[in-house]
Amino acid sequence: MTTFISKAIASSDSQVHGNTYYLIIMLVIFGLIFYFMILRPQQNRAKEHKKLINSISKGDEILTNGGLIGRVTKISETDYIIIALNDTLEVSIKRNFIAAVLPRGTIKSI
Structure with missing residues (x-):
């Protein structure tokens, strides 16, 4: 019985070394x-x-991440842009919140 256990332990040692390389390859x-x-x-x-x-x-039509569509009226040296949503309303937003630049005439077609 003891010889059977020693053979089982001996065979498991060789598998541990093989599994280490396999583990490293899988992680890579x-x-x-x-x-x-x-x-x-x-x-x-x-x-x-x-x-x-x-x-x-200036003059580009943009879409913001919040869904606002407007025309760029002023670009400041900081990270802010002022966009006109219509003739009377202007909004200041950060540049990072611009999702896309739309083709000219998009605002009039909506």
């Missing part, structure tokens, strides 16, 4: 999947949004 694979599926697309979206924000000029 999951890290690569995490990078290519989550981190890289998020970095690309952030880069595109920053380029969009920097390309805004």
